[in-house]
Amino acid sequence: MSQLQPVRGTHDLLPDEMRRYRFVVDQARAAAECFGYHEMATPIFEFSEVFKRTLGDTSDIVTKEMYTFTDRGGETVTLRPEGTAGVARAFISGGLAQHLPLKYFYSGPMFRYERPQKGRLRQFHQTGIELLGVADPIGDVEIIATGVEFLRRIGAWERCYLEINSLGDAESRKAYRDVLVAYLSAHKDQLSKESLERLERNPMRILDSKDEGDRKIVADAPVYSDHLNEASRDFFQRVLAGLDALGIAYKINPRLVRGLDYYCHTCFEIISNDLGAQGTVMGGGRYDGLVGIMGGTETPGVGWASGVERCMMLLQQDPPARRPIALIPVGAAAERECLVLADQLRRLGLYAELGYSGNVGKRMKRANKLNARVAVILGDDELAKKVATLRDLDSGEQREIAMDALAQQLEAY
RNA sequence: GCGGGCAUAGCUCAAUUGGUUAGAGCGCUGGAUUGUGGAUCCAGAGGUUGCGGGUUCAAGUCCCGUUGCUCGCCCCA
Structure with missing residues (x-):
């Protein structure tokens, strides 16, 4: 083992993993685009105030999980722990309120100082989406x-279930909170140590x-559902009716509570x-109060965020890597010819691999390891006849193709 | 932040009660094959046993510390 280790809780995405990562994000983006969401990005750090204000001073994220530091200008900034804030x-600083409704898709790294474990x-x-400016429950459904x-x-839905609740x-x-605190306070002596703390900070968590x-x-x-007012109850029913209409199964979980203060009405988690x-693959809900809290x-607003790494763990098979066309020159003249040919193919958008050294056998081996679909063998014989030998590496079939027709022929692969 | 388990080659794992030069499979490199891949055969490289200290005639093995991973708590994606 090397002494050089990545920072705790971080890891590299080497090509095999990166392929899975990209597959997940690409599918999320593609799905979101079908619903009219446009990709955008915000900086990965903000003034610490942005998160403190929106997440609440008592949340776990703010009290113990933020990567906060002072920059050279003396500003206190924080690596973003989540995307919505x-x-x-950006919505406020960009003066985007006049363009409502807005539908955003984003994806990128988040940072929380926690003890790492699986997932x-x-x-x-x-990766996540935010829908701004839609107060109707149809937004929650969408x-x-x-x-x-x-x-x-990504083939994960079959192994997940949706839990949903209303925070009203x-x-x-507020009404419920008072009733709950009154009830729990009466049983203070029986509560666990953690819950006694929660009684102060976030009683609903208990x-x-x-x-x-x-x-x-x-x-x-x-x-809680007994304490929802008429409007909240109605809102929740309309969300559920929308899910029914779409045939999306759900489980109402009255104990499902969000840790973040700005959520209201709908909150949900999709769990595997x-x-x-760490089974939560996606979490989200409605946050009508958020923009106001921030001064807009x-x-x-409604939205969700999904953990890419957790989604990657649910993939049943690796997304396939693109298969190259292997160019195999024999001799110096052919070497030059292959260099040019590779360039032509690449301009056509094809994936061409040039073996860098070795005899034909070695280059074929390497082509095989790259899972090449086809090999183009070019030697003095071929050059003299203005042809190339084209070998299908799956079937082993081999034939000569006129150089003129080669690029066109290869486009079929 | 709290509690448990683990750490031997690139990977998966061996190594008797603490006892000689730490082994195997896979993978990698080379060769059989300098114009033909996969299969097979042969050969080779690859280790400060995570790191530091201690006990011992002797430590991969026991003890302490440390780092990392892992499982759970907390919380969440």
Whole structure:
């Protein structure tokens, strides 16, 4: 083992992995484009305020997971831990409110200082979409449909399930929060240590506790859906009706709560059982309050983010690598000829590999290792006749082709 | 941030109770084959046993520390 190791929780994407990475992101982008989402990118770091303000001072991300540093100008900046805050910031700083509704797709690295484990990295990648300016539940339905379509395309949807819940509007949320805190406070002595902390910071999280004692108390806790106001209840029903219409199966999980403060109404996760403790492949929801919190004019928003590495783990097979045409010269004259031929083929958009050294046998071996589809063998014999020997490496069939017709012939591969 | 497990060749793994020069398969390189790949055969290269310290006549093996990985908690993608 070398002494030179990558920073903890980061890893290299070598070509085999990069192919899988690209496949996932390409499918996400393609699916999103079918729904009218346009790709955009924001910087991978922002003023720390951007994340602090939007994620809430008490969230785990802000309290312990941010990569924050001071730059040479004395500014405090943070490597983005998620994508939505940056998009919202761009929306405000770009004065884009006049172009609503906006539909954005993004993908790129995110950074969280956490203890790495399977499916959890310090630098990981997300791809996501944001729909800004649509207050109607049809927006919630559409983004979920987009996510499902993406997962279908990578063959992962079959092994995932959708959990959904409503966080209600601000009014419902506040009302419920009061009732819940009152109930839990009455059972303070029985709560786990973690949950006692959560009681202060984020009491709704206690509903999702895995501690057995907590679960007993939670079982009898007031149920949120009973405390949703009329408008919130109606909103949720319309989202569910949309999913029904699209034939998207879901499981209502009343304990599903988002850690981030700006979510309201719909929140959902798409989860796989095949990934161990970190099974969430996609998470999202509605964040009507976010743009307002950041100082923009109130603008409704819905979106999701999906972990690229986690999606990669769900791929059943590796996306195929492109197969080259191998050019195999024999002799110095042919060498020159192949160099030119390769250039011609590449201008046609074909993938041509030039063996760099060795005799025919060695070059053939190398061509085979590259999984070449066909080999073009060019020697003095061929040059004299103005032909090339074309060998199909799958069938082993071999024939001579006139040089004039060669490029055209190869385009078929 | 907390708790458990693991670390031997590029990869997957051996190595008896602590005992000689740390082995095998795959992969890699070369050859059989200087105008024909895959299959086969032959040969070769490749190791500070993660790192540092300790115990011992003797450490891959035992002890301590450290780094990394891994599984779980927390939280999430």
